[in-house]
Amino acid sequence: MAQQAETFKKLVSHCKEYGFIYQSSEIYDSLAAVYDYGPYGVLLKNNIKEYWWKSMVQMHENIVGIDAAIFMHPTTWKASGHVDAFNDPLIDNKDSKRRYRVDHLIEEHCEKIEAKIQKEVEKAKKKFGDAFDEAQFRATNPRVLERQAEIDKVMYRLARVMEAGDLNGMKAMIDELDIKDPETGSANWTEPRQFNLMFSTQLGNIAGEEGKLYLRPETAQGIFVNFLNVQKTTRQKIPFGIAQIGKAFRNEIVARQFIFRMREFEQMEMQFFVQPGKEMEWYEYWKAKRLKWHLALGHPATKLRFHDHDNLAHYANAAADIEFEFPFGFKELEGIHSRTDFDLTEHQKYSGKKMQYFDPELNENYVPYVVETSIGCDRMFLATMSHALVDEIVPDAEGKDSERTVLKLHPALAPIKCAVLPLLKNKEELTSKARTIFDNLKFAFNTQYDDKDAIGRRYRRQDAIGTPYCVTVDFETLEDNTVTIRERDSLVQERIPIDKIEQIVRERVEMKNLLQ
Numbered sequence: 001m002a003q004q005a006e007t008f009k010k011l012v013s014h015c016k017e018y019g020f021i022y023q024s025s026e027i028y029d030s031l032a033a034v035y036d037y038g039p040y041g042v043l044l045k046n047n048i049k050e051y052w053w054k055s056m057v058q059m060h061e062n063i064v065g066i067d068a069a070i071f072m073h074p075t076t077w078k079a080s081g082h083v084d085a086f087n088d089p090l091i092d093n094k095d096s097k098r099r100y101r102v103d104h105l106i107e108e109h110c111e112k113i114e115a116k117i118q119k120e121v122e123k124a125k126k127k128f129g130d131a132f133d134e135a136q137f138r139a140t141n142p143r144v145l146e147r148q149a150e151i152d153k154v155m156y157r158l159a160r161v162m163e164a165g166d167l168n169g170m171k172a173m174i175d176e177l178d179i180k181d182p183e184t185g186s187a188n189w190t191e192p193r194q195f196n197l198m199f200s201t202q203l204g205n206i207a208g209e210e211g212k213l214y215l216r217p218e219t220a221q222g223i224f225v226n227f228l229n230v231q232k233t234t235r236q237k238i239p240f241g242i243a244q245i246g247k248a249f250r251n252e253i254v255a256r257q258f259i260f261r262m263r264e265f266e267q268m269e270m271q272f273f274v275q276p277g278k279e280m281e282w283y284e285y286w287k288a289k290r291l292k293w294h295l296a297l298g299h300p301a302t303k304l305r306f307h308d309h310d311n312l313a314h315y316a317n318a319a320a321d322i323e324f325e326f327p328f329g330f331k332e333l334e335g336i337h338s339r340t341d342f343d344l345t346e347h348q349k350y351s352g353k354k355m356q357y358f359d360p361e362l363n364e365n366y367v368p369y370v371v372e373t374s375i376g377c378d379r380m381f382l383a384t385m386s387h388a389l390v391d392e393i394v395p396d397a398e399g400k401d402s403e404r405t406v407l408k409l410h411p412a413l414a415p416i417k418c419a420v421l422p423l424l425k426n427k428e429e430l431t432s433k434a435r436t437i438f439d440n441l442k443f444a445f446n447t448q449y450d451d452k453d454a455i456g457r458r459y460r461r462q463d464a465i466g467t468p469y470c471v472t473v474d475f476e477t478l479e480d481n482t483v484t485i486r487e488r489d490s491l492v493q494e495r496i497p498i499d500k501i502e503q504i505v506r507e508r509v510e511m512k513n514l515l516q
């Protein structure tokens with residue numbers, strides 16, 4: 001646990017030190033749960049978005065993109081259920097004055113039981129050595145079974161009280177499970193209450209409730225209200241999808257864990273419109289497809305898992321999360337939801353406009369069903385960074401062990417693809433040659449020129465921001481037009497002609513490699 005906390009702390013400070021992420025309004029002591037992306041952060045984030053967009057829109061003839069406005073007619077949020085039901089149950093501790101989400105407190109209680117199970121497993125592993133069969137141990141050890149049954153019971157009960165919005169039931173659970181304030185240990189709780197997560201603002205020319213607008217809490221509704229516009233203007237036939245990347249806003253009560261839970265964040269969502277009755281088929285299809293998207297980045301399968309929902313949102317008939325093992329444990333990274341015809345039917349009801357599709361094959365009108373894939377770009381950023389950031393021992397120029405921090409990003413995601421480094425700063429013939437190489441390469445991809453400090457330090461700087469290739473210009477370059485190209489992960493250095501640099505780097509960093 002302490003080790004995980006240390007890893008996470010290191011990740012957060014790396015993000016700041018190397019210009020990936022800063023706290024918002026830092027000079028004013030920051031704004032909680034709001035972050036700014038720095039020079040390398042924005043490049044990495046754009047690459048993540050490009051990977052998602054291309055794999056959705058470019059790779060599917062039947063998926064098109066839109067970019068809807070953040071502000072929407074306020075009735076949208078009545079229809080979608082967000083005004084009445086987009087709530088989190090919160091509870092205050094009277095002694096510490098801290099506020100928590102009831103469901104999170106109960107989940108953390110279960111995580112503690114899970115940690116005890118894990119301890120038993122570790123103990124047995126040590127005792128039995130190679131012969132140890134974890135699955136069998138978990139299925140037969142009485143103490144583990146007892147604890148697992150306790151977790152299942154609590155989680156089942158939590159799902160029921162959450163589904164029913166039963167605040168008394170939630171309080172009863174907090175009391176019966178003897179849950180205390182994680183910071184102070186106090187059990188002096190208020191009654192829980194529901195808290196709406198939408199931010200609101202006011203139109204300039206209309207006073208009062210009439211002029212109340214919301215900052216969208218999800219991008220999906222911009223897709224639903226445009227369903228017919230898009231279908232008619234692109235003449236798509238069902239099944240087809242609409243994809244969108246954009247900002248969403250939620251007034252999260254407990255906003256911590258860095259960019260995992262933010263108040264302003266970015267979503268990459270795709271709504272796939274299908275014939276009623278076919279949604280389960282497509283739900284399974286998108287679950288598999290999305291998992292593959294993550295695996296293509298080189299994230300190990302052991303760091304990703306599905307979690308099927310017991311506690312379904314008001315609009316869904318099936319839902320699963322793709323969870324990623326962040327430094328603070330397995331948490332939701334992406335949601336795949338079968339949203340039925342709930343949203344389109346609601347918009348039809350509230351707007352009085354038909355949201356139907358005429359299916360030429362069936363020769364009938366219907367309101368399509370929807371399967372959505374929804375991933376937070378910032379969470380994907382965090383997952384990517386936490387997997388890529390590695391401390392390792394490598395041989396230095398003299399072959400001695402030296403420690404380096406390296407960001408092993410997939411080359412297609414790396415902010416800078418290639419760095420051009422003259423061996424010495426104060427030799428004009430080297431710097432001007434390096435400048436010429438840089439000036440040519442910058443047409444092809446993000447390239448950086450760096451002549452400050454010793455070469456070893458410059459390599460380390462590029463390692464820390466994940467640059468897959470460094471090109472060094474030395475005296476030999478002046479004689480034969482060759483350079484040394486160094487590969488980030490293997491540290492292999494090769495001598496290549498200058499006119500080969502672009503091709504070599506391009507082949508490795510192309511988005512095509514990921515899409516294939």
Ligand code: ATP
Binds near residue numbers: 250
């Ligand atoms: P959680 O249970 O963690 O609050 P959620 O189930 O409410 O998430 P969805 O409404 O399904 O999330 O949103 C889809 C995706 O948007 C999530 O999988 C996540 O990646 C991202 N997301 C949601 N809320 C936030 C947030 N506050 N900060 C950053 N990303 C978020």
